[in-house]
Amino acid sequence: MELSADRREEIASFLRQRRARLSPGDVGLPPGRRRRTPGLRREEVAALAGVSTEWYKWLEQARAVRPSMETMRRIAEALRCEPGETRHLLTLAGYGEPHVPSAAEGEAVVSEHLMRMLAELDPCPAWVHGERWDFLAWNRAATVIHGDLASRRGIERNGMYQFFLGTRMRSTLVDWERHARGLVGTLRLAHGRYVGDAWFNELLDTLLARSPAFAELWADHHVRAFQEGRKEYNHPDVGRLTFEFTVLRVADERKPVMNLVTYIPVASTPTRERVEAALAMLEAQRPVARTVEVAATASR
Numbered sequence: 001m002e003l004s005a006d007r008r009e010e011i012a013s014f015l016r017q018r019r020a021r022l023s024p025g026d027v028g029l030p031p032g033r034r035r036r037t038p039g040l041r042r043e044e045v046a047a048l049a050g051v052s053t054e055w056y057k058w059l060e061q062a063r064a065v066r067p068s069m070e071t072m073r074r075i076a077e078a079l080r081c082e083p084g085e086t087r088h089l090l091t092l093a094g095y096g097e098p099h100v101p102s103a104a105e106g107e108a109v110v111s112e113h114l115m116r117m118l119a120e121l122d123p124c125p126a127w128v129h130g131e132r133w134d135f136l137a138w139n140r141a142a143t144v145i146h147g148d149l150a151s152r153r154g155i156e157r158n159g160m161y162q163f164f165l166g167t168r169m170r171s172t173l174v175d176w177e178r179h180a181r182g183l184v185g186t187l188r189l190a191h192g193r194y195v196g197d198a199w200f201n202e203l204l205d206t207l208l209a210r211s212p213a214f215a216e217l218w219a220d221h222h223v224r225a226f227q228e229g230r231k232e233y234n235h236p237d238v239g240r241l242t243f244e245f246t247v248l249r250v251a252d253e254r255k256p257v258m259n260l261v262t263y264i265p266v267a268s269t270p271t272r273e274r275v276e277a278a279l280a281m282l283e284a285q286r287p288v289a290r291t292v293e294v295a296a297t298a299s300r
Helices: 005-020 042-049 053-060 069-078 083-092 112-121 142-146 159-165 168-172 176-191 198-210 212-219 271-285
Strands: 126-130 135-139 228-235 239-250 258-265 292-294
Touching: 005 042, 005 053, 005 083, 042 053, 042 069, 069 083, 083 176, 112 126, 112 135, 112 258, 112 292, 126 142, 135 142, 142 271, 159 168, 159 176, 159 198, 159 212, 168 228, 176 198, 176 212, 198 212, 239 271, 258 271
Parallel strands: none
Antiparallel strands: 126 135, 126 258, 135 292, 228 239, 239 258
């Protein structure tokens, strides 16, 4: 099956960026004469991958060529791609995970079991988001991190939108710039499965047009898959909050991709007590009727 023009352009852009970041010494080649532009030459990558220079040039020009899986693996190895980058390149070329429904193909329904889990995790912040980072369901404690998600509509109830176009994350998340790079890397990895998808492009077009920070990071073609780590926030009312987070994929091939995110307060800090204090303040301002809230629509 021939690759779409959008996918060919994504592959070409990724290869050019990865080639530019390498020096001859990185791949065991002599430095040679001074180079006008940084990175390896096309003919060097082609030789390392065992393909013709002309064919590789066509690949970087987004021409209508159809590389095999083995050829793409050799190119990824020649470019010293990390495992996640190799998987991303293979996905772009049509050799990644089997197709999964997107939210544009049907509503992402959060099960009753998952909603009960969110409720039981309270006062640990927890939520479910889709592959585009739309918030699908969340518990009370999640509002301590993300604010009043129930009052947001459409694309504004999206984690990427709030991270780059909202004010809350920039003002509260410690080391925002570092986390921004990792977050864009996860979105880039997901995008490999939805190249040309209007539903996914709605978010990308908005972020690229309105967030210079996002546009700069997106152009880097960084990919990253992370499932756990640590984040700290400076909450305006209760002070520093320190969490260990975990991201778990909800395994149900019948539904669009969903991820469960849990934030566990670090035991050596007063985070749990501070989250409970923040929730008490929120309750005093606006009583929360339900322990778990669900987005009215999980798609567009």
